[in-house]
Amino acid sequence: MPLAITESADLTALNAFGIAACARRLITLSEESDAPEAIDQLQSAPASLLLGAGSNLLFTRDIDGTVLKVSLTGRKVFGATTAGIGPDDANVLVEAAAGEPWHDFVLWTLAQGLSGLENLALIPGSVGAAPVQNIGAYGVELGEHLHSVRALSLEDGRPCEFAASECGLGYRDSRFRSATGLSRWLILSVRFALSRNSRPRLHYPDLQSAFPPTAPPPSPLDIAQAVCTIRRRKLPDPAELRNAGSFFRNPVVDATHADRLSANHPGIPVYRDPAAPHHAKLPAGWLIEQCGWKGTRRGDAGVHTQHALVLVNYGRARGSDIAALAADIQASVIERFGVRLEPEVVFV
Numbered sequence: 001m002p003l004a005i006t007e008s009a010d011l012t013a014l015n016a017f018g019i020a021a022c023a024r025r026l027i028t029l030s031e032e033s034d035a036p037e038a039i040d041q042l043q044s045a046p047a048s049l050l051l052g053a054g055s056n057l058l059f060t061r062d063i064d065g066t067v068l069k070v071s072l073t074g075r076k077v078f079g080a081t082t083a084g085i086g087p088d089d090a091n092v093l094v095e096a097a098a099g100e101p102w103h104d105f106v107l108w109t110l111a112q113g114l115s116g117l118e119n120l121a122l123i124p125g126s127v128g129a130a131p132v133q134n135i136g137a138y139g140v141e142l143g144e145h146l147h148s149v150r151a152l153s154l155e156d157g158r159p160c161e162f163a164a165s166e167c168g169l170g171y172r173d174s175r176f177r178s179a180t181g182l183s184r185w186l187i188l189s190v191r192f193a194l195s196r197n198s199r200p201r202l203h204y205p206d207l208q209s210a211f212p213p214t215a216p217p218p219s220p221l222d223i224a225q226a227v228c229t230i231r232r233r234k235l236p237d238p239a240e241l242r243n244a245g246s247f248f249r250n251p252v253v254d255a256t257h258a259d260r261l262s263a264n265h266p267g268i269p270v271y272r273d274p275a276a277p278h279h280a281k282l283p284a285g286w287l288i289e290q291c292g293w294k295g296t297r298r299g300d301a302g303v304h305t306q307h308a309l310v311l312v313n314y315g316r317a318r319g320s321d322i323a324a325l326a327a328d329i330q331a332s333v334i335e336r337f338g339v340r341l342e343p344e345v346v347f348v
């Protein structure tokens, strides 16, 4: 099938914020065999962007160049035991193409009797975007189950396979993430190391309340369902209220700064990791709520009523409206707490 190419493409439906933006050219990649041709097209355009489900970006302008939308589909389970993913026979290697919707993929792994990704249910976005920002939720990060990433170099079309250890994974970060939305790699598919044995990960406070230790251990599907319930309670559904999930990362500060904040603000939740005693992570949602932003609405740009870390588009907000609101939030959090919030969302 030839590449699908649209000139002057409307991107409103292709970004979770629902921001009206236009691309000079949109190429939709549905067949892996067309990837080299798509890369040629990207190389000849003045400014370009790789687009998955558009769940983690904010358009602040039109794209005067080519946008490549990755719509590759397909998923498969490899043999029961695969060298390199662990010592026991319960380990299973699974692969999904980059354009698969993440949540559908998670449900499919559960239907195969595989556990590992249940805490990451209902995260918006595509499989290909998952390693880019090393998605995480409810006590589990993608990196814990990532086996490898298959990609093509955008510079010369060279195929590459990165083992998880080569992906540069950090908190919402990887070698594939770029501040502009165009990294050096076109991700084709992602492989995961999952297990037929369930090892429930219930230490996140919301899950502890859902599954008291006295109850029988929940199945991976039970956990996924609980995660969906918690997410639906706290986070707006992008199909109903346009948003890109957490707008900022949770900031990491010096331990001494965290101690000072704890002394001055006794209710502040502080996450400390014994492996990194000189630093502590703070919940950005709490800082933003304390500055009075929760539920604020400015025209069609707003801060969600249930979760202060989520900025929302009530209808016709422009990217610049959301960006201006975000800048004001950053300024007030610095003024009150001396903490700089870095966006998790990529500004395009």
Ligand code: EPU
Binding pocket: 136, 137, 138, 139, 234, 244, 245, 246, 247, 248, 249, 250, 269, 283, 284, 285, 286, 287, 289, 294, 306, 307, 308, 309, 344
């Ligand atoms: N909080 C408030 N007010 C708010 C929101 C949160 O005080 O309006 C407090 C909560 O009470 C809690 C703390 O902040 O004590 C943390 O809140 P929550 O459990 O909702 O998690 P989060 O740190 O805000 C992170 C991820 C989410 C992920 C959840 C659950 C980041 C940037 N965000 O949010 O990921 O779903 O944990 O694990 O790390 C995303 O990345 O888009 C995303 C939604």
